[in-house]
Each structure stands twice: as C-alpha cells, then as structure tokens.
Amino acid sequence: MSSAPGGAQRPTGPGGPPAAGTGPADLVERLHDDPTVADADDLAAELSAEERPEPAGPVANVVIALVVVCLGVATVVGSFGQNVGSASAPAGGTWPFLIGVVLTGLGLALLPLARRTADAEKFTRASLLVVAGVATMVGFVATIGVIGFEIPATALVFVWLRFLGRESWRLSIALSLAVVVAFYLIFVVALSVPIPHLF
C-alpha cells in the first residue's frame, strides 16, 4: 500500500468513538416518549454489543407451539390418572387438569403467531458449546460419587477454560488446579461439607 503521504484513515472498530446514529443523543431519540421495559432490554442488548444467533424460522415456532400443546395434553391425561374431581369436590387431579387445559390453550394460541414471532433463536455451531458445557456437568455429577469431586471438577473447569473459552494452556491448567484447591480448602477443610472427595 503506497498511498500518498498524509492519507490517513479514520480509526474504526470497537473502543473508538460510537458510529453515527448511536451517540447518546440519538439513543434518546430512538427511545420514544413512552418506552416499555422491552425497549429498555433491547437497547441494553444492543449497547452491550453481544452478538446472538439469528431468530429461528416459522417452522421452529410451530414446533415450539406444538410442544407446548403436547405438554398441556399430557398434563390433562396425567390428571385423569389421579382423581380429577369436580368444581364442588376438588381432588388431587383438579388443579393439574386446569393447568393442562390452560397450557393447551396457550400452545394453540402460539400457533397462529408462528410466522411473526422472532424471539426464538436458531441453533448454530455455537450451540455445540452449550452441549459440551452440559456434557461436562453431566460427567461431573455421574462420576462424583465414585471418584470424589476433585478430579471431575478440575476436568470441568479445564474444559470450560481451554476448549469453551479458548484460554491458553497455562492459564487453563493453572486456574483449574487453583479453583479445585480453593474449593477443597473452603468446603472440605473449613466447612466440613460431606461432599464425596478423594483426598
């Protein structure tokens, strides 16, 4: 790049001055005269500039609505398994029956809105991180009874730091060990919590 001397470009990107249209005065304009809590939440999300996956499509919304309907129906069926009773003689199944009816109704109410709702998010590659995160937790609870909490905890923290958080090897190893030692000292030594432990 050999442009003429003095041809400097404006610094861009994060940390610099806000882009046009998002200065505080502009934000004030955007937050019209009767803002709602939802507006505030949206604005907060925008200012924090965390990027979230895109909204899910109408198919997903229909699936969600159907799941709710199924849950409602299952509840109603389950309530018949107990004594449903009646209005004048309520029994164990009355309340679940009512809840089931409401759930089914709400699920059906969600169906026509499936095309318009945009608050559900698509599952993306980043969602695999969540699966991995849950897997580490499941691994933790599955093994804690057998080998104590120290090793599963170290493994969990290490995986979260190194693989989910992309921290350096050194930090991941050092911090996972430090955290487990700290937990050991606090919970096992100081508080004598009867958590299964190996050492």
Added chain:
Amino acid sequence: MDLAPVLDGFTVVLEPTNLLYCLIGVVIGMLVGVLPGLGPAATIAILLPLTIGIDTVTAIIMLAGIFYGAQYGGTITSVLLRLPGEASTVVTVFDGYALARQGKAGTALGIAAIGSFVGGTISIVALSFVAPLVAGFALDFGPPEYTALALLGILLVSTISSGDRIKALVAAAAGLLLATVGRDSFTGAERFTFDNLNLADGLDFVPIAMGLFGLGEILHALEERHHAVRAPATVSNVWPSRKDLRQSSGAIGRGSVLGFFLGILPGGGATLSSLAAYSMEKRRSKTPERFGKGAVEGVAAPESANNAAATSSFIPLLTLGIPANATMAVIFGALLIQGVTPGPRLVEDDPELFWGVVNSMYIGNILLLIMSIPLVGLFVRILRVRATVLAPITVMITLIGVYTVRNSVFDIGLVIVFGALGYLMKKLGFDPGPLVLAFVLGSLLESNLRRSLLIFEGDPTGFLTRPISGTLLAVFLLVVLGPLLSRLLARRRATSDRPAKEPV
C-alpha cells in the same frame, strides 16, 4: 403508629453480624450490577445455599443488599463505558455517558450515588408507613382473596416480562405444574412422581432457581460472540458541584416518588421506573434539548427512581406474600427455606424480621453512598476479567453449592437439568422468571383455590360476590382481555376507515 417494633428493628440491624452481612450483600450487589451476565436474581439464587446456615434476618438483609446494590453497580458501567450493567440503568447511559465524555464522569457518578441514596431512603420511609397498613388490610383476606391475588401477581409479572406475553404465561403454567410434583397436601396422593423416591416430597426450590437463573444464564451466554471491548476508563473529579445538585434536586425528588409507586406494581419495577422518571423529567423540562447531551437531571431522575422502586418492590412480598418480580420470588424461596411463610401476618408475628430487613436498607443505602466512589476504580479493574474465566468458576460454585443444601447428589443432577431447561427457555423466547414465580406460589395458589371452591361449594362465581376478590378478579380479566380488546378495536377502526380512503 407504634414505634417500638421499628426501633427494635434498628437494634437488630446494628448487631455486628447483621452489619457485616449487609456490607457483604451491598458489595456483592454492586459487583453483580457492574459485571454483565448474572443479574441480582441469578446471584441470589446461587447464594441460596449460603443462607441456610445463617439466621433468617441476617440472610434476608444480605439478599436485599444484593438487590438494591445491583441498581447502583449497573450505573458505573453505564456512565463510564456506555454499557448498562442492569436493564434499569439503560437510561442512565444517555446523559451519564455524555457527561463522562465531557470529562465529568465523577459528576455523573456522584449525582447517581446521591440520587440513589435519596431515592432509596425516601422509599424506605414510605414503606415503613405503607407496609403495616397494607398488611393490616390484608389480615382479613381469606382463601378467595389469596387465590385472586396470587393469580393477579403471576399474570402481571408475565405480562410485563421481557419476552412474548403468551410464552411468559406458558412458563408460569409450567411453574405451577412443577409445583404439583410430589405429595398432594390435601389427599396425600403422589402426583407426577413417576415412582421416583427423590420426587416424592416434591421438587426443591433451590435447585430449580439455581439451575434456571444461574446455570441457564451461563449456558446461554456461551453462544454469544463478543464484540466491543473498551479501554479502561478513568474517573477524575468525583463530586458534583453545588449547581449540579441544585439543578437535579427536583428530579431526584420526583424520581423517588415515581419510583416508589411504580415499584410496588408486580412486573417492571426498577426498569419501568427509570424509564418513566426519565421521560417525565424530559417532558417537564423547559430545555428538553439538553437531555442526551449531559443533563444532570437525566442521570438523577432514573437513578433515584430505580433505587426507590427496588426498595418498594419488597412491599408486596413482605406484606402480602406475593413476589413482585423474579428476584423477589427467589427471596420468597429463601424465606421458605428458613421456615418463614411471608404474608400479612409477618409484620405482626415476626416484627424483628420485618423491621430488621426494612431498617437494614437505611444502613445499606448509607454504605452504598460511602463506598460507591472509592470502589469505582476497583470495579473497573474487575471488569477486565473475562466471562470465559468467570463462567466455570460460577458453574462450580453452583454445582457444589447446591449439594450443600441437602447433601444430595440428586440435587446436583436436578440443577443441571434445570440449567439445561433454563438455557432452552431463554433460547426459545420463554422468560424463566414467571416460571420461578409461579413455582413458589404454586402450592399456595392451589390450596387456596381448593379451599375457595369448597367454600363456594363449587360455584366459581362466588369469587365475584366478595368485594376484594371480585375487584382483583376484575382487574385480572382486564389485564388478560385488555390487549385483545384493543387489538379488536384497532382492527374495527381500520375497516371503518377504509371506505373513506377508497378512490372514487
């Protein structure tokens, strides 16, 4: 008004343990408000195991401190970094950040601190008068009134929640459903336990709250791609001038009053009050064009309002036993763990608890005011810690913390299940707050409903015959049908307009 219990409350507050936990709560609250990610509801949920070993009053003093402390912490990042730490401090960004860019960050923070202090204090004083009145009035409540009140509370929180209204109601219904798991208190029959021994006594509130709010939020945040990072900010002149104070005094007063009243309503609370106070200030100002460019009123009003609202949102919980928002629902759960059932009798039967908590808020507000400026530098340093480092530590605190409640590995499994559920809910647009709220109210609602039906001998219109429950139910129906009606009216107006617009 009988002053003796109020003064006794101060004696309770000034005990060293309670002062210490008040300090701890307020500092943790500020920290939580500063750090993006976990909010006060999630933090209180994660710290629930901590409250089990300590005295009830001490525990609630700490939890309350976390809640109103978070309102102040969020301001720091709003002003210095244009990053609202809490939804209730979004509006502070406008003028607060503008002031910071003019080199007057200290002024903004100082005004915010003073406004928060005044707002909180005015709210506590008003609470001290209003709460016993409400509790006294509610002593006459019977099962029908409680049913209507619980239903209304759940409905209001769902409608003002930050997601789709119908989905919030689904979440609430799911919460009510989860509350039925276990043994039916009336008949002793087991419901929805699927023959699992661990479920026979019902689902415990703590793993549900910790999972849905704590783990759920952390898992949800894993999917975020991080963008703007800011350079560390510095704060120089740390006190507003006398002119600034005089200019904002009106805004502080008005914001406090507005915040007090809006905070009592279930739902938006602190966020709604900050928005309303800002709008009101801007509208009544003779020079509204200054707003957004560094008007001190633009910082003073929302800050006073959100602290006032955070304080007054305790009223429904402590006087009626109805939580006004998700955080109050978690505190409700904390009280249940301690064996205290919040309700109108609380003020009379346990004045030490009631006045101890209320009076601790005075101390908490003073502590916030004193510590807010010195700690700013520390908090900005803490903001450098990456979320990827905080997340696994918080996860471990949650997993091991939940174990300590009942020494049960099953609970760890339960918190993971609810963590996954919380993630899915947030992902798919369902606010977990109404679920937790409905869960804590579930068994109360059901037993009151069944008793009411027995009283009315199966006739649901009986609710309308009693004045209080009738009014509450009327409001309930209004809130439910209101939006439907307005949509129908709008459509009818559109169709009646059309013929006039057709070209001839």
Added chain:
Amino acid sequence: MTVLVGFVPTPEARAALDAGIAEAARRGEGVLVLNSSRGGAPVSVEVADEDTLRDITARAERAGVAVEVRQVTREGEVADEVLRVAREVDASVIVIGLRKRSPVGKLLMGSSAQRILLDADRPVLAVKP
C-alpha cells in the same frame, strides 16, 4: 506491501510503533497498526483509547507515512491474530515490542512475542524501548 505493527498501549509497543513508522518511511511503504484485544470482558487493557489512536495517526502523518489503524476483537491468542493479518495484507515486515521478563514470568505466562518470532513466515522486527 505494508509494515505491520502489533500495538497495545504499552511502552514497548509504542517503541515498536515508532520503529515501524521509521521502517515504513525507509521502505516507502504504508503502515498498518493492528490493535487486537481479547474479547469476552467489557474492558481490556489492550484496547487503545481515542487519544492514543489520534496520537498514532499524528505520528505517522508527521513522518509522512500512510497509516491504517485496525482495532479488532479476537477470541484466541494475539500471536495467531498478528500472523493471520500479516498473511492477509502480505506484510513486508512485522514489528513488535519486546518486554523484559523474569524467569518466573516467562514460565507462567509464556510469550506471544516468542510465538510470533518463531512462527512468522516473514521478517520480524523486535523492538525494545
């Protein structure tokens, strides 16, 4: 062809900036100042603030060198980012600042400068203040 300067608000990197500008002037090239910061937290000490950015452009202009400043947020390590950008713009030389480290510091925290030096596929100019 550009001179790539890896920049953070430290004395070492400022020295690297000056050296990089001088090098670009000598070669008759432009300079790309890369300010890469680790994402994940609201605040990072690696981010150059507005005053620093203005200062950078001023210095380059004084030396009569064309300058582009890039501020990016990264997820991984800085060495990877610097090398990636170097490949992208086909930098003629990478200029970085070197910090004196105690043996313990070297053990605990590693060195991104070392990684850049070892893994770069083009000349690297390491500068001490």
